[in-house]
Amino acid sequence: MPRVITAFSNPLVKRVQALRDKRHRREAGLFLAEGLRILTEARETGRLPQILFFAAASARHPLVLALVAAVEDAGGEAIETSEAILSKLSGKDNPQAMVGAFATFNTALDDLDRGSSAIWLVAERLRDPGNLGTILRTGDAVGAGGLILIGDSVDPFSTEAVRASMGALFTVPLVQTTWAEFLPWLRAGPGQLVGLSLRTENNYRTAPYAAPTFLLTGNEAQGLPAEIEAACDLLVKMPMLGKADSLNAAVATAVMAYEVLAHHASAKDA
CATH class of the missing domain: 3.40.1280.10 (SPOUT methyltransferase, trefoil knot domain)
Incomplete structure (x- = not known):
């Protein structure tokens, strides 16, 4: 069951927001991707976010439900939040319905x-x-x-x-x-x-x-x-x-x- 976070001061919100900075991405081994379409395509290729923030208004969308279920089944964390938090995470005034923190990768x-x-x-x-x-x-x-x-x-x-x-x-x-x-x-x-x-x-x-x-x-x-x-x-x-x-x-x-x-x-x- 997804938990709800609406406070800007929440440590997880701050940690995920920091991934917009290269140094924090390198230290955490995580990066941000946003939007239902992009995250759905990632899921179809077998990649899931470790942390998923999604807007309360989109919680009933079938693709959102599928992503939430997949993330939780894989041991990740799904978090219902506000558009204001999503805007803080993405740095956009009109944020997408979801933001995910994915593990970085590199093919040899x-x-x-x-x-x-x-x-x-x-x-x-x-x-x-x-x-x-x-x-x-x-x-x-x-x-x-x-x-x-x-x-x-x-x-x-x-x-x-x-x-x-x-x-x-x-x-x-x-x-x-x-x-x-x-x-x-x-x-x-x-x-x-x-x-x-x-x-x-x-x-x-x-x-x-x-x-x-x-x-x-x-x-x-x-x-x-x-x-x-x-x-x-x-x-x-x-x-x-x-x-x-x-x-x-x-x-x-x-x-x-x-x-x-x-x-x-x-x-x-x-």
Whole structure:
């Protein structure tokens, strides 16, 4: 039976609210996700929050009841609360009907099956949480095998990144690693490393992609370092016909991902 908490001073409320801070997330090994849709998708992938706060007004919704039951059956804690508390936890004036505290996770490179998909997304020193969330959504949309974050990238478990992923954080395998670990792993099996770069004449529409394709996007401001570009099997660029010299990292990744997807589909039909 869920307990009821309506006091802002409650220690559990304070502890869960603190998860909006990276240091507290790291210390607790927990992160926040909000919204009935996202938490339901997480449940369908086998991930449940350890702590679930839900609005009293939504307590009779069948999906809320299912989540509450699943959390309690798994040994977690479900708490009925007010919209004001949910707003405090999420940092939003118009909060979602529920907020969950999940255990953080990270897939190891050696646990990936590179044959499970013809396309993989790789991002090097990605800094914007909105871009990270959007790239995860793109990975889900194109059926990517996973997203591999290289180097000092933004925390994928930040509230902003989780929110921007719209649940894809739970559906797309996520690896956080270093370039020194990634490259030997990649070269130990099949995989074409394709880097997005302005320092090439290879048009992304006519480039020779090979499956599995590991599509590498660089830092938003600096792009890919020269030594990483040199290690790529193929560099491609998208022609810029206006005054802008580059696309947003998440937009460029999405455009490239669908181009690679179309190329593989054409090669399969040929």
